[in-house]
Amino acid sequence: MNNLDFDFNGETLTAQVAKSQNSFTVSFGDKEVQLEPLGDNLYAVSLNGTKYQAAVVASQGKYFVDIDSMLFEISDPQAETVAGGSGGHGGEKDKIFAPMPGKIVKLMVAGGDVVKEKQAMVIVEAMKMENQVLAMANGKVKAINFGEGDQVDTETPIIELELDE
């Protein structure tokens, strides 16, 4: 018997894993999930009499899960810092990042411009589609770190804002 904590969208769930000869039972208090292996990474999973087809694979401190086409990524709290640096820049509304590497095809603001939340700031092309990056808050353009045609990664802000109070 094994007690494991996981973070699911901010909620901590404690899973108790029991293994029998051909299957697993994972309990959360009085809720029990049954899992039967169906080959590499595949499981038939049952909860409350409903059966699902699931897959799970672990990589770099995350568990990637598919349950009847629902996709989840669950962090292993034991390996929390592995991903480092990534995970989006959600908290930093004053910096505009490209969320995936690409090429700047159009800058839609200039230094000093006043911008509003949801205003388009820059168009980045990736995977053959043009994608528009929006401001997440009202503010003023403080710095533009790249020009049109430049390649950008996800770690350096393209644009920096001075946010309104």
Next chain:
Amino acid sequence: MNNLDFDFNGETLTAQVAKSQNSFTVSFGDKEVQLEPLGDNLYAVSLNGTKYQAAVVASQGKYFVDIDSMLFEISDPQAETVAGGSGGHGGEKDKIFAPMPGKIVKLMVAGGDVVKEKQAMVIVEAMKMENQVLAMANGKVKAINFGEGDQVDTETPIIELELDE
């Protein structure tokens, strides 16, 4: 670079393995085999300009291989004794074994009978088929260790012979 010896049907082959970023080259003297991974256990394999689809998996000191539907089992000389006990009883012509577990449906000889090579000795049923076990040499029945209806395994001889000189 890695030198590995393998036994292929009694012949020892020395393989030199070189890994590049996405593929492997395995050399046997001046013969070179190229391998490109195609997913779990799967490889596209080339030799002399011909390409094959192959799979390999290791288990209990053996490598199970499929190359364009040709199946091979290759022993790892480093793990030679793992299989123990099994591997057929080819050397012992004086003992008649069932090659897989089953049930004796008919004994075709009695103690003291003189038997000839290739004579049917016993019928064992396994996987819903009747299968005939033949004598591998001329001789005389010395012992019969099971009766009709008995379950047999592969380790205890069903019949023992006294072979002709």
Next chain:
Amino acid sequence: MSKNIQKILIANRSEIAVRVINACQAMGIKSVAVYSDADENAKHKMLADEAVHIGEATPQKSYLDIEKIINAAKETNADAIHPGYGFLAENRLLAERCLEENIIFIGPSSDAINLLGNKVESRIIMADAGIPLIPGMKKSETDIEVYKKAADDCGYPVMVKAAAGGGGKGMRVVHTAEEIKDAVEAAKREAKNAFNDDRVYLEKYIVNPRHIEFQILADTHGNTIHLFERECSIQRRHQKIIEETPSVAMTDELRTRMGADAVRVAQAADYVSAGTVEFLLDESGHYYFLEMNTRIQVEHPITEMVTSVDLVIEQIKIAQGESIEHLKNIRQSGHAIECRIYAEDGENNFMPSIGQILHYSEPSGPGVRVDSGVQKGTDVTIDYDPIMAKLVVHAPSREIAISKMIQALHQFKILGVKTSKKFMVDILLHDKFISGETYTDFIEKYMSDRKDLADEYKELAVALAAVSASSGTASNSSTQTSDKIATPWQLLGAIQIGDSIHE
């Protein structure tokens, strides 16, 4: 007046159970699997909505136990039972018990099963209906002399067959009077074991025949149709391993005649559901009725490929009382081939091979279909028929279907047990197969002196082992492998491998 089925119990295992679960899912019907001790870990058990344990590995104590099946259906409120093929599929008692318990049996009536399951009685009915038959004994006898006399009347070779038979079990070809006694006894034992019915009879053995069968569908509204032929001449130990449709031996005229006779066979037995009428076709174009199989057949997918009809779904709809009127204009398109993937050693007389599946990956892509009952980790045991999967291809022509099948066999990787993939590739590449000279003795005649090419593959094989070894995943698989390969061992049927006939 149709009754919608809500939940089907599948009284079977492996690929056909999975096939029926698929059909249930497609129709929005719940499925119930049954499983024995040996199938705790089986694919069919895990894919069904529910699963009921029905006993020990021995079929008599689980899959062949009618009351356990009936109880499992009642316990799970299943309103119908699909028997698959084999096991209880052609057992009239299951059909009768279903009727008594008000459970829909997805198959023909017990009377039809009874009549057609008894090869002796059905021959009489079919003779009366004007269907051409092979000369021979009319029923099972106890006196061995009667068999000898009948054999003399027909002229050797003759064939000993189980009255309740199917799947090559309880069959023997006999070339001389001296062999008769042993053959009859062995056939009786096998028949007793396989069908719990030791009646066997004997008939003339047709030389150089093709096995041609017609797929039948019949509904409760009086419609009986055929869905064209399948040629299943490539057999080892009287068991089909490669099937195809259309048959190269078929002309439109012959197809029309045989198809009409197949429909008459079904009608003569008041048949309802899917069934198969089997014929032998000789070189001069004469054909003889063999038997009608009162179940879905292993090789049904090739018919599905060329007709676009889902036979299992139609079976279920027929059981619900629906009509097959809409299928009356069905046509054949393209060419389909099936290779049965058994756990057996094609390089060693098709000896059954047991063990755990250590690697499993299927081919995919246009015109490729896999019906499988196994997965990585499945233990192939001695308890059941060694069928693991069926590989089916569909292509615009026979030539392309053959290439496509060879490619798909190469891509279908199952490690841990032996298969006959390479043997089947060699058949498909053989001039005589390509030119369509597919008689039922094909394997005996053309495949007995295959070259051993192992040596040409030695560097390739060792290279794979070496990469596996140096990838650090040297023991990336599992437990319990025990496929010990035989030495002084020969399969009984293998004495005359492929020298004849039937399912």
Next chain:
Amino acid sequence: MSKNIQKILIANRSEIAVRVINACQAMGIKSVAVYSDADENAKHKMLADEAVHIGEATPQKSYLDIEKIINAAKETNADAIHPGYGFLAENRLLAERCLEENIIFIGPSSDAINLLGNKVESRIIMADAGIPLIPGMKKSETDIEVYKKAADDCGYPVMVKAAAGGGGKGMRVVHTAEEIKDAVEAAKREAKNAFNDDRVYLEKYIVNPRHIEFQILADTHGNTIHLFERECSIQRRHQKIIEETPSVAMTDELRTRMGADAVRVAQAADYVSAGTVEFLLDESGHYYFLEMNTRIQVEHPITEMVTSVDLVIEQIKIAQGESIEHLKNIRQSGHAIECRIYAEDGENNFMPSIGQILHYSEPSGPGVRVDSGVQKGTDVTIDYDPIMAKLVVHAPSREIAISKMIQALHQFKILGVKTSKKFMVDILLHDKFISGETYTDFIEKYMSDRKDLADEYKELAVALAAVSASSGTASNSSTQTSDKIATPWQLLGAIQIGDSIHE
């Protein structure tokens, strides 16, 4: 007068390259793959008999570089080139260079590509041939005022389209005069990037249309046929994600008329090879010619499923000079659906998702087909279209095809990148989809307020993580994952997701 092709170079990548390799193998033709730096490890490279490296990841420096393709063909003695779809498939210069080098181009003549690839010229020809057209501009202009004037003439909304377009690239719907300038500029940039041709024009936007297209085959003997329709109305960002055939909107009478017009379109362009004539069908049953795509289409498999014709094999045979006479009696059987499996997040505006595939397993069984360009270990990069695979089902009815597709989506497991599987399941389960109200604005109209069910799955999801963690294979996968998911990010096209139309 037919010339047998010995070796085909496939000027493409991913699933369509694998699809063509399949056809080559089935026909006994050798295949040559080409690959860029980003595709060192790609499935198509490994499956082909030979593979030639053609440059950097950037398409312009590899897959779009005609001379590199031609040189690769010459170097490997390929006697034919198959362009797949996308990249150079509709580039007349490749067809011309092939002609010069005496290499067979498996596709239409450069004249036909040229005519049909130019939406403006082709509209003129088709109008003359009596094919119904959408009112709008006849050609690309430099003065933005001309666009504004044309928009006023048609009445809003209007659609801005790339003259050389396809795949949703270079398309914008415009609702007011103020938006025209931005939309035209963005469309020009995208068109320039995608097709190296920035010409765009504008036309009336049809409200509540269905996208109906007809598959065409035409040979060099004067035979032009259609292989019925496909409905491709389910689109996100103007790109099809679910296609089906037959269309629920089709009657026999309408099919006959539209099919005849589709054939006339092909004939008017002297078309040879496989091609697709696209129409918009409005609610009152009027239809308008959109364009003819001069290539094999992403969604060609659904036509193959219902007609049993292998379109790629027929393309190759036509290129060899063979006749399609034998296909003249083709029929539709059953119902087929395709779901495109893109590396994109269906739960977040279809944002492209990159990363390494950590687990990959396909569904199989009756009526299920997977055309795939990826495998475990494949890196999905930012360099190319995010299509990974196509899942296709075939069933006796639309209702059963829908259930079968949902089941197959559940069984198709790809981990490591996001997909839209769940989004597509929700479409397939939607009342309006089931009742056939499949207009091109389906996603915008019905899919914008999907419920977030994540919470109901929390125990299931965590249970899987827990079993994975406690199985001791806690890090059973690989390297290089870097799918960082976006925050202040919105796809341009997503502003009006699904509010219209085309390929």
